[in-house]
Amino acid sequence: MGYLGRRIGLSQGRADAGDPQGGDTGGGILDLIASGYFQREGNVFNDPGIGPVSGLTATGGIISDYTDPGSGNIYRAHIFTSTGTFNVSALGTNSPTASAVEYLVVAGGGGGSGASNDDIGGAGGGGGGLRTNVPGHPLAGSAFPVSTSPGAYTVTVGGGGLGSVYGPTGASSGLSGSNSVFGPITSHGGGGGGGKAVVGVDGGSGGGAGAYGSNPSSGGSGNTPPSSPPQGNDGGTSGGNRGGGGGGGAGAPGTPAPSLSGGAGGIGTALSISAGISTFYAGGGGGGGRNDGTAGAGGNGGGGAGSVTTPSPGGVGSPGTGGGGGGGGATYPGSGGSNAGNGGSGVVVVRYQIGTVATTKATGGNISYYGGKTIHTFTGSGEFNVSSGPFTANYLVVAGGGGGAAGGGGGGAGGMLDTTVTIGPGPYSVTVGAGGAADNSTGPVRESAGFIGGNSVLNLPSAVTSTGGGGGAKGRPAGNDNGPKNGGSGGGGGEGDNSGGTGVGGQGNAGGDYSPNPGYFGAGGGGAGGAGQDAQTNSAGDGGAGLQASPTFRNPASQPGPNGGGLGTPGPSSSYFWFAGGGAGATESSSSPSPQKGSGGVGGGGDTEVAGVENTGGGGGGGYFDGAPSGKGAKQGGSGIVIIAYPT
Numbered sequence: 237m238g239y240l241g242r243r244i245g246l247s248q249g250r251a252d253a254g255d256p257q258g259g260d261t262g263g264g265i266l267d268l269i270a271s272g273y274f275q276r277e278g279n280v281f282n283d284p285g286i287g288p289v290s291g292l293t294a295t296g297g298i299i300s301d302y303t304d305p306g307s308g309n310i311y312r313a314h315i316f317t318s319t320g321t322f323n324v325s326a327l328g329t330n331s332p333t334a335s336a337v338e339y340l341v342v343a344g345g346g347g348g349s350g351a352s353n354d355d356i357g358g359a360g361g362g363g364g365g366l367r368t369n370v371p372g373h374p375l376a377g378s379a380f381p382v383s384t385s386p387g388a389y390t391v392t393v394g395g396g397g398l399g400s401v402y403g404p405t406g407a408s409s410g411l412s413g414s415n416s417v418f419g420p421i422t423s424h425g426g427g428g429g430g431g432k433a434v435v436g437v438d439g440g441s442g443g444g445a446g447a448y449g450s451n452p453s454s455g456g457s458g459n460t461p462p463s464s465p466p467q468g469n470d471g472g473t474s475g476g477n478r479g480g481g482g483g484g485g486a487g488a489p490g491t492p493a494p495s496l497s498g499g500a501g502g503i504g505t506a507l508s509i510s511a512g513i514s515t516f517y518a519g520g521g522g523g524g525g526r527n528d529g530t531a532g533a534g535g536n537g538g539g540g541a542g543s544v545t546t547p548s549p550g551g552v553g554s555p556g557t558g559g560g561g562g563g564g565g566a567t568y569p570g571s572g573g574s575n576a577g578n579g580g581s582g583v584v585v586v587r588y589q590i591g592t593v594a595t596t597k598a599t600g601g602n603i604s605y606y607g608g609k610t611i612h613t614f615t616g617s618g619e620f621n622v623s624s625g626p627f628t629a630n631y632l633v634v635a636g637g638g639g640g641a642a643g644g645g646g647g648g649a650g651g652m653l654d655t656t657v658t659i660g661p662g663p664y665s666v667t668v669g670a671g672g673a674a675d676n677s678t679g680p681v682r683e684s685a686g687f688i689g690g691n692s693v694l695n696l697p698s699a700v701t702s703t704g705g706g707g708g709a710k711g712r713p714a715g716n717d718n719g720p721k722n723g724g725s726g727g728g729g730g731e732g733d734n735s736g737g738t739g740v741g742g743q744g745n746a747g748g749d750y751s752p753n754p755g756y757f758g759a760g761g762g763g764a765g766g767a768g769q770d771a772q773t774n775s776a777g778d779g780g781a782g783l784q785a786s787p788t789f790r791n792p793a794s795q796p797g798p799n800g801g802g803l804g805t806p807g808p809s810s811s812y813f814w815f816a817g818g819g820a821g822a823t824e825s826s827s828s829p830s831p832q833k834g835s836g837g838v839g840g841g842g843d844t845e846v847a848g849v850e851n852t853g854g855g856g857g858g859g860y861f862d863g864a865p866s867g868k869g870a871k872q873g874g875s876g877i878v879i880i881a882y883p884t
Contacts, residue, residue, distance in 0.1 A: 291590040292337070292382070293326035296391065300793030301590070302512040303603035313510045313587040315793060316391045317556050322418070322586055324387040335381050340368045340509050340517070342558035342582040343423040344394035344413025346443045346483060348521045348540065348550045350402040350564035351573025352432035356447050357493075357566050358550065359429030359480035360501045360521030360532060360542055361397060361410050361579045362456060364558025365440020365467035366486040367423045370507055375465045375486070380421070391584050392417040396553050397428050399561045399576030406432035407576075409446065410561060412439050416582040423467055426560050426579055427456040429483060429521065430474070436481065436490075441468030444481030444490045444499060444523050444563065448474070452492075458484045468518065472499040478529070480542065483520030483560035485535040490520045497530045498523030498544070498563055504537020510585045511793050512602045513613075515801065521560030521577065524550055527567045534562055540577040547572070553580025554801070597882065598622045600666065605884060606791035613794075613803070614666045614878040615851050620694070626660040629882040630788045634815050635702035635724050635743075636669035636689030637840070637848040637873025638761060640858035643711030644730025645750070646768065646779050646819030646834065647672060647686045647873045648761035649841060650853030651702035651724025651743030654786050659696060659882070667693040669704050671848055671873035674856055685710040686727060686856060688720045692876040703740045705873055706747065708761060708819065708858050709733030721747060725762035725855070728777055728821045729770075736761075736768055744816065748777040758821030761855035763837040768818045775832030779818030779855055782839020784811060788881050803879075805849055807838045815877070817841030819848055819855030822869065834858075840874050848874030 297314035304311055314322060328334040346361030369377045382389070394414035400407050413425030427439030433448035435456060442456025455471025472481030472490030479493030485502030493499035501520030508514040519537025525544045532542040538559025540551030550562030561577035600620040601612040609630075612620060635650030650669060669690030689704030706723030709730035721727035725744030726737025736747025739762050748759030748768035760768035763780030771777045785804060790813045796802030807814035819842045820834030833844035840854025848854030853876045859869020 291328040291588040292324055294322060294324045296320050296322040298792050300511050301605040304512055305602055309589050310591040311587045312590045313585055315510050316393055316584040319392050322389040322391055324382050324384050327384060337380050337382055337586050337588045338370050338509065339380055339418055339421065340507055340585040341416050341418045341421050341423040342366050342517050343416040343425045343440050344396040344582045345553040345558045345560040345579030346412050346426035346428040346437060346439055347397035347399035347410030347579045348561040348563040348576030349410045349429035349431050349446055349480065350400045350407040350576045351524060351566040352403050352407040354570045354572055355526055355566050355568040356432060356478050357480045357498050357524030357526060358407055358563030358576050359436060359444035359446050360483035360490060360523045360563050361429045361560030362426035362439050362441035362443045362458065362471055362483040363468060363485040363504055363518035363520045363535065363537060363539060363560050364394060364413050364426045364582045365423035366505060366518040367421055367463065367467050368507060370509055373507060375505060377465060389419040390417065393584055394425050394582040396579030396581050397425060399550060399578050400431065401575045402564055402573040409434055409437055410443060410576055412437055413579045416584055418584050418586065424461065426483065427471065429480060429563050429576065436471035441484035441486060441502065441520055442471035444471040444483045445474040447478055447480050447493060450477060455481050455484065455490055469502050479525040480523035480563040482523045482532045485520040485537055485539065486518035493523050496528055497525040498532030498542035500533045501535030501539035501560055503535045509587055511604055518558040521553060521562045524563030524565040531565065534559065538580045543574050546574050549575040550577035552577040555581045556583045558582040597624050597627065604791060608884055609788060609881045610884045611879060611881045614668055617667045620664045620666050620880060622659055622661050624661060626658050627882050628656055629659050629880050630656050630786065631694055631700065632785050632789055632879040633692050633694050633700050633702045634853035634876040635692040635704045636671045636876045637853045637855040638689050638705035638707040638723055638727050639672035639674040639686030639872045640819050640856040640870040641675040641686045641708035641710050641730055641758065642859050642870045643822060644758040644858050645708035645728025645747060646761040646821045646858045647708045647848065647855030648705035648723050648725035648727045648737060648747050649744055649763045649782060649816035649818045649855045650689045650705045650876050651740050652764035652783055652816040652853060653700060653702050653743060657696065665695040666878050668878055669876040671856065671875045672704060672707055674870035674872050675710065685720055685733065686870060688723050689873045692878055694878055702743055705761065705855050706737035708758065711758065725764060725780065725818055728759035728761045728768045730758045745780050757823045758858045760821050760834055761818035763818040763839060763841060764816035771821055776821035776823055776834035776844055778835045779820050779837035779841035781837045782814050782817035785813045785815060789813060789879055804852055805840045814839040816853040819857045820844045822858030822860055842871050845869045845871060847871035850874050851877040
């Protein structure tokens with residue numbers, strides 16, 4: 237299928253998925269026309285955003301054109317999340333990019349192992365093997381020349397290995413991930429986490445060791461079979477008592493398990509090859525432990541966290557990262573155990589330079605191209621410097637979400653503005669609001685609310701300001717209604733602040749109200765698309781729904797994964813690019829009768845005891861109090877984002 241055919245197919249896929257906000261343009265070729273993709277100057281096709289092509293002519297995968305922030309060069313990336321073919325039909329004309337490509341090949345991550353017996357946690361799976369030749373990267377291999385004869389290079393994307401299930405008399409080892417292949421380059425699947433008293437499985441990175449008694453087992457060997465530079469690291473050893481080792485990652489070995497606790501998964505490694513944004517890949521899965529210990533964290537790069545509770549399983553490795561699955565947790569005494577998480581699928585990315593930036597309308601942020609538009613994405617504060625104009629631009633400005641409260645309400649989402657403006661020449665400062673901190677009071681009662689998120693500002697001559705989300709209202713003392721709960725969207729009410737906070741018109745909605753009967757349950761924070769849910773009789777309130785960004789910003793190359801990453805978060809009906817969901821409320825105690833957690837609003841809102849997703853403006857989830865210092869369970873809001881798009 238040619239380039240045009242793939243773009244039509246991608247557009248049709250977006251149309252088939254539907255737009256919950258009623259924004260479909262009909263899909264297929266109609267969508268491409270509406271987005272301005274078909275642009276001509278006389279009889280000459282105007283390829284959007286790239287100017288004169290100097291690199292290869294090739295097809296295959298999801299295509300992303302972007303400007304590298306470091307060099308200023310324009311690259312084309314072919315992103316394969318499933319098996320396909322990279323077809324080269326013509327070489328370029330400019331040395332050194334005429335016949336060379338850069339690649340990232342990440343295999344599937346290994347599955348973790350389930351808990352063994354009622355008091356033995358499972359091990360984390362190893363991250364998928366990672367091979368690359370991106371210059372300057374610590375794992376960079378040699379150059380990769382391509383040709384047109386033959387010009388077809390097979391691309392295989394490895395799936396994640398299955399995690400094993402809880403075994404009353406001992407769990408089996410998790411399965412290894414599958415290999416990923418680009419032509420002659422093969423990255424090997426991450427090793428599965430070892431079962432009861434079993435060494436971790438060898439692989440691209442080794443799986444963590446399974447635990448049993450006081451005799452530690454060894455983690456699986458990474459870089460198996462060997463490659464140079466190495467494709468991964470060893471898994472961590474099991475603990476001297478009941479904890480599973482963490483799986484190895486592309487950047488570091490898995491951590492040995494402390495007593496009763498799971499070892500952390502090894503960190504992955506970061507590259508900015510697919511869209512000019514640095515992304516971690518191939519993190520190891522965290523080991524599982526007992527309920528009187530702590531779970532091993534998943535390695536940065538998609539590794540799933542281990543578990544220490546029943547029936548909650550180990551976390552899954554994030555798809556498209558090669559992250560290892562987390563080990564299952566055990567509940568002591570004699571209450572069973574949980575299953576392990578599956579490893580995440582791998583990814584293959586091939587990129588090459590197609591031009592240099594000689595003149596542009598503007599600089600600042602990460603620059604990409606989609607649908608005939610140039611898109612500047614700011615995930616942190618900076619400057620948008622316009623050299624020519626005026627022109628009409630679309631902007632998305634999302635503020636930081638509010639923090640949750642202990643035993644109280646969830647944080648409100650940051651305000652969200654998505655519209656158009658005319659921009660002339662000049663430097664314009666961009667401020668990206670930070671997420672509000674969670675309740676951090678240290679007294680014996682819940683004396684503080686969550687904190688308001690930071691404003692995000694696109695400082696045009698008439699400043700565009702989205703207001704930070706309100707903090708979740710405090711759990712105690714009752715009747716002291718003075719928390720910072722108003723904001724872009726309002727924070728959820730708590731015992732101390734019964735009513736939810738108010739939102740800013742056109743940016744967000746109110747938080748839900750506290751339920752005094754029987755009490756002890758906080759409300760959800762408001763979202764950009766809906767109000768937070770009131771606290772229920774026996775459960776905390778859910779966060780209000782966010783909104784989906786306009787089609788201008790829905791570049792398939794920046795599509796988020798199930799745990800965030802990319803732009804926004806996944807939404808209903810297989811849609812993507814959702815922002816500004818409210819955080820869930822919390823109950824006073826995890827031991828309260830039927831303590832039901834709340835769910836965060838779609839668009840990055842945190843569940844109970846879960847932080848808002850970074851760069852979505854999602855509100856932070858409220859947390860349990862349990863008599864400990866206030867704020868231990870409450871979480872911070874997610875930071876905001878600013879995106880500007882204009883015709884190329």
